[in-house]
Amino acid sequence: MKLDKNLKILIVGLGLIGGSYAAALSADGYRVSAIDTDPAAIEFALTKQWIERGAAKPEPDLLQEADLVIFALYPHVIVNWIAEQQANMKSGAVLTDVTGVKSCIVYDVQAILRKDLEFIAAHPMAGKEVYGVRNSDPAIFRDANYIVVPTDANTFAAIELCKSLGDTLGFARISSLPPRAHDEMIGFVSQLTHMIAMCLMTCSKSEHLVDYTGDSFRDLTRIARINENMWSELFLLNKDALLRQMEKFSAEFSDLYEILKNGDEQALKEKMRQSTARRALFNIATKEDKQE
Amino acid sequence: MKLDKNLKILIVGLGLIGGSYAAALSADGYRVSAIDTDPAAIEFALTKQWIERGAAKPEPDLLQEADLVIFALYPHVIVNWIAEQQANMKSGAVLTDVTGVKSCIVYDVQAILRKDLEFIAAHPMAGKEVYGVRNSDPAIFRDANYIVVPTDANTFAAIELCKSLGDTLGFARISSLPPRAHDEMIGFVSQLTHMIAMCLMTCSKSEHLVDYTGDSFRDLTRIARINENMWSELFLLNKDALLRQMEKFSAEFSDLYEILKNGDEQALKEKMRQSTARRALFNIATKEDKQE
DSSP, X not given: OOOOTTSEEEEEOOSHHHHHHHHHHHHXXXXXXXXXXOHXXXXXXXXXXXOSEEESSOXXXXXXXXXXXXXXXXXXXXXXXXXXXXXXXXXXXXXXXXXXXXXXXXXXHHHHSOTTXXXXXXXXXXXXXXXXXXXXXXXXXXXXXXXXXXXXXXXXXXXXXXXXXXXXXXXXXXXXXXXXXXXXXHIIIIIIHHHHHHHHHHSSOOTTGGGTXXXXXXXXXXXXXXXXXXXXXXXXXXXXXXXXXXXXXXXXXXXXXXXXXXXXXXHHHHHHHHHHHHHHHHHTTSHHHHHO | OOOOTTSEEEEEOOSHHHHHHHHHHHHTTOEEEEEOSXXXXXXXXXXXXXXXXXXXXOOHHHXXXXXXXEEOSOHHHHHHHXXXXXXXXXXXXXXXXXXXXXXXXXXXXXXXXXXXXXXXXXXXXXXXXXXXXXXXXXXXXXXXXXXXXXXXXXXXXXXXXXXXXXXXXXXXXXXXXXXXXXXXXXXXXXXXXXXXXXXXHHSSOOTTGGGTOOHHHHHHHGGGSOOHHHHHHHHHHTHHHHHHHHHHHHHHHHHHHHHHHTTOHHHXXXXXXXXXXXXXXXXXXXXXXXXX
């Protein structure tokens, strides 16, 4: 099952990501509609011709005609939204999402879902330090990763449809992970890094640093501009996995501290060689290689 | 006193930074020569016409004619090099460097220096994850910071000459800090960030992460490819300052861990707001604003 231009797509939540989905899909000839509680967001997307139709509340006819429903909402509202609105959905419709944490959502949704609907979770690993539909831009999907997060309950057809959505949106790499493994990995590569970036900004009163910083500090703190409503929710929903990643990082950081304190040049160099080798490996197949 | 095209400039050490200085200065019409122990590095710079003359050892005539001598060597060799070669230097010559740590060098050099020479320290905050003269590129100075690091012994004329060098090289911001304050600041914005980037790569066997990482992990680990000879030396030479910065970071990281562990949403949001406000302030006057 592939994404097909006859399918009607409904996006629920027109923020940065929902808007970027709408922009990418409409530019590619897909028929997109949207629901968002903010009439100005709907108006903006209509003016941009990113959507054909839109509404500030869950209009039954928008729901009834949608073959694919994409939820780009805050995690805590998705389950209730589906519980309340699924009666109006088209039989056979596929539902997906864009949420950054999975275990806490996907099982709850699948447990309450009508048997003739299917929910397949996905995580587009793309974003910006700014938000809202006015900042939407499908270019954020280029060079980025799209992860399909199926459970044992999902069908092959829905998994393929979801991968096909990632392809259509223009993601560079499409992969698949089960929910628990996804949340562990995200706790490391995304949440821990945001925690570190925040920590660099809050551990020092740094108003006067701008004259002295090189690219390294700017790189490590770019993501320190953080939407506190969204990220506090994501951190708390993935608390156990993130705490484990923080513990692992702290233990290694303490080792490095001791090595430096002891002036152990050989051990320090060995850590640097290990770091360099792993990062070089990591660069393979990413955009950085093209730059270097 | 300003940099003047009649001045003869000698660069000692033709690595990534020394080579980039030579390229920038020669392109701007300055007369540049160089000394490097590697004849291939000299040959490369001659072929590129970055230098007029070069030698693989300290030829007395190159030293005798130089008005400005720029040391782009590993920190541990600078003091001895000057002690051994200063007898051949031109009276009134100004000496400067590019070293990333200062307290451990500048006082030693000034203590042994002939009274008719002057050493003024400088730190060009620019680099790459690759090294050697073949990777030299004056573009790395654009958008970057250049810090003059004078002591009480320096003259106004030499400080001005050194700032003028930074201007000529194309640095975006030129500032000044005394050695101790410089080293504290560098311990935070540069060395701590390199330690964190290394730690992210060494705390987890991360060979398979490439499929899942977003820009955040790539940004935080770009500098994890690290020249272990140079950076271990820089870390150990600035050990006390770096240990203090690591302690400050660890204490704040532990606070964030406790906040998350307690599920304290309000405290977490407050940290995020603080981080966002500081980082936004920090962006002012940097290239990121132009991008956003």
